[in-house]
Amino acid sequence: MRALLQRVLEASVTVEGERISQIGPGLLVLVCAMEGDSEAEAEKLAARISKLRIFQDEAGKMNRALTDINGEALVVSQFTLAADTRRGNRPGFSAAAPPEVGRALYEHFADALAALGVPVQRGRFAADMKVALVNDGPITIWLDTEG
Template identity: 70%
Template sequence: MRALIQRVTEASVTVDDRVTGAIGPGLLVLVCAMQGDTEAEADRLAARLAKLRIFADEAGKMNRSVRDIGGAVLAVSQFTLAADTSRGNRPGFSTAAAPDVGERLYEHFMAALMREGLPVERGEFGADMEVRLLNDGPVTIWMES
């Protein structure tokens, strides 16, 4: 699985003028299931994310995790993270998992985050979403399981 992680002071997702998820301080995670991914990759990604130390400690060093600060996660499925831009001007997405597999792994990933003790908000799989965020830092991290 692939994830683009952004440290935020706040973030939200809106679908058809309805907020599906919103958080204060924490992580906005754009996540993509790739062909061949399994629940084990989703579990591994969630565990790594829960322990990722990208929040400042009292000395101002990135030494705290989202769990340490009592933050939340807003998880948004985004198959475009599978984009192949190596040829031409139109990206290809053939390495992304099929939609039914992608949705199952997205749901599993969110459940794994909750098992890690994190409050989780969500986007809506397959929907046209508006994602708003206030990036903190900015801190943006690319992660693969």
Template identity: 70%
Template sequence: MRALLQRVHNAAVKVDGETIGEIGPGLLILICAMQGDTEAQAEHLATKIAKLRIFKDDAEKMNLSLKNTGGSALIISQFTLAADTSRGNRPGFSTAAPPEEGRALYHHFIGAVAALGIPTAEGAFGADMDVSLTNAGPVTIWLDTAS
């Protein structure tokens, strides 16, 4: 699975002009299931993200995790993280998991994050979404279970 994490002061997602998910301080997580990904990988990634020390402590050092801070996660499906731009100018997305498999892994990942005690909000899989955020830092980190 691939994930792009953005540390945020707040974030929200709208579908057809209606807010369907929003959080205060925490992480905006853009997530993509790749072909061959498993539920075990989704669980491992959820645990890694929950423990990743990218929030500032009292000494202003990135020393705290999402779990330590009590922050929330807004989790958005983002198949374009599978973009292959190696040939020509139009990205290909053939390495992304098929839609039904991707949907199942997306929801499994959300459940895995929530099971770690992190409040979650989510987007709508496959929908055209408007995502807004206020970056904190900014801190943006890319993770891939394949590497």
């Protein structure tokens, strides 16, 4: 699985003009299930994200995890993280898991993160979402369970 993390002061998702989710300080997690991924990768990724020390401590150093700051996560499915741009000008997405598998792994990932004590809000799988955020730092980190 792949994830792009953005440390945020706030973030929200709107679908068809209706705000369906929002969080305060924490992480916007854009996540993509890749071909061949399993629930084990989803759980591994959730555990890494919950423990990743990218929030400032009292000395201003990135030394605190999402759970340390009682932060929230907004988890948004993002199949375009599987983009292959090595050829031509049009990205290919064949490395992404098929939609039915992607949906199940997306849900499993969000559930696994919540089970680790992180309050989780979600986007809507396969919807045309408008994502708003106030990036904090900015801190943006790429994670991949492959390799």
